[in-house]
Amino acid sequence: MNLNLDNKRVLITGASRGIGLSIAEGFLMENARVVLLARTHAALLEAAERLTGKYGQDRVLIFSADCADASNWPDVLGRINADWGGLDIAIANVGNGRSLTDALPDSEHFNKVWRTNFMTAEGTARATLPLLINSGGCLLFISSIAGIEAIGAPTDYSVAKTAIVSLSKQLARKLAPRVRVNCIAPGNVYFSGGSWDAKIKEDPKRVDALINATVPMGRFGTPEEIADAVVFLCSDRASFITGACLVVDGGQTVSLF
Numbered sequence: 001m002n003l004n005l006d007n008k009r010v011l012i013t014g015a016s017r018g019i020g021l022s023i024a025e026g027f028l029m030e031n032a033r034v035v036l037l038a039r040t041h042a043a044l045l046e047a048a049e050r051l052t053g054k055y056g057q058d059r060v061l062i063f064s065a066d067c068a069d070a071s072n073w074p075d076v077l078g079r080i081n082a083d084w085g086g087l088d089i090a091i092a093n094v095g096n097g098r099s100l101t102d103a104l105p106d107s108e109h110f111n112k113v114w115r116t117n118f119m120t121a122e123g124t125a126r127a128t129l130p131l132l133i134n135s136g137g138c139l140l141f142i143s144s145i146a147g148i149e150a151i152g153a154p155t156d157y158s159v160a161k162t163a164i165v166s167l168s169k170q171l172a173r174k175l176a177p178r179v180r181v182n183c184i185a186p187g188n189v190y191f192s193g194g195s196w197d198a199k200i201k202e203d204p205k206r207v208d209a210l211i212n213a214t215v216p217m218g219r220f221g222t223p224e225e226i227a228d229a230v231v232f233l234c235s236d237r238a239s240f241i242t243g244a245c246l247v248v249d250g251g252q253t254v255s256l257f
């Protein structure tokens, strides 16, 4: 299948590790060009070194910036415009499920989790949409199955991830046919150094029992499996798909729609 992603210009937020980094590599494997964005410069440099060694120096740009802070975006977009003359695809991937187990976490904590999980996505959409409208491009959000079912994840994280699904659908309907907007809801994704790695280190038996009891496929997903779905949805082969929320969870969710 030719995905027709040659030389496409792709921005991925939260791309210094985990799912975001795999998404970047997924696009590079299709001969696209990628901009990696995260806050920690050293981690970005390390990721970029590995990717440029494999895919070439001129295909990877990095930016250290907090994507929830609107004042950072003019610099990022100015550089993308100067170097590559525009943007075709933006992936709003930043997020973090670590929070409190309280039914309703205190407002300070709630706001922090909201900022990390929703404002980063909304900020990315707001900043990149003018370029995507110009190129007739694609916007994709990474939500979570915690945003589509009450699976027992932290309340603040779940609420923020539900809001992302709603934002994605609203934008898809209002921006069609100029920009396609979709969403992916991953289930449990394991990678070394990730949140599940930490939980396994704390209590491997509990995690094993949880995965076996709740995931019909009986295992974690990999970042590459999420990346493959992202790359497809942002390619020309998905040209009639907009407003979708694709669940990639090994069968964990139980609702019909």
Ligand SMILES: NC(=O)c1ccc[n+]([C@@H]2O[C@H](COP(=O)([O-])OP(=O)(O)OC[C@H]3O[C@@H](n4cnc5c(N)ncnc54)[C@H](OP(=O)(O)O)[C@@H]3O)[C@@H](O)[C@H]2O)c1
Pocket: 013, 014, 015, 016, 017, 018, 019, 020, 037, 038, 039, 040, 041, 043, 065, 066, 067, 068, 093, 094, 095, 096, 097, 116, 120, 142, 143, 144, 145, 185, 186, 187, 188, 189, 190, 193, 194, 195, 196
């Ligand atoms: N892992 C899972 O099992 C799972 C399951 C469902 C959904 N998801 C979702 O998938 C996405 C990626 O998850 P992950 O597990 O790969 O996350 P992760 O390991 O925590 O990585 C998050 C990335 O985002 C960056 N980041 C965090 N806050 C940022 C900010 N304000 N501005 C810019 N960059 C920021 C981090 O680097 P810096 O800290 O250096 O900025 C890092 O590159 C998230 O939206 C998560 O909610 C994950």
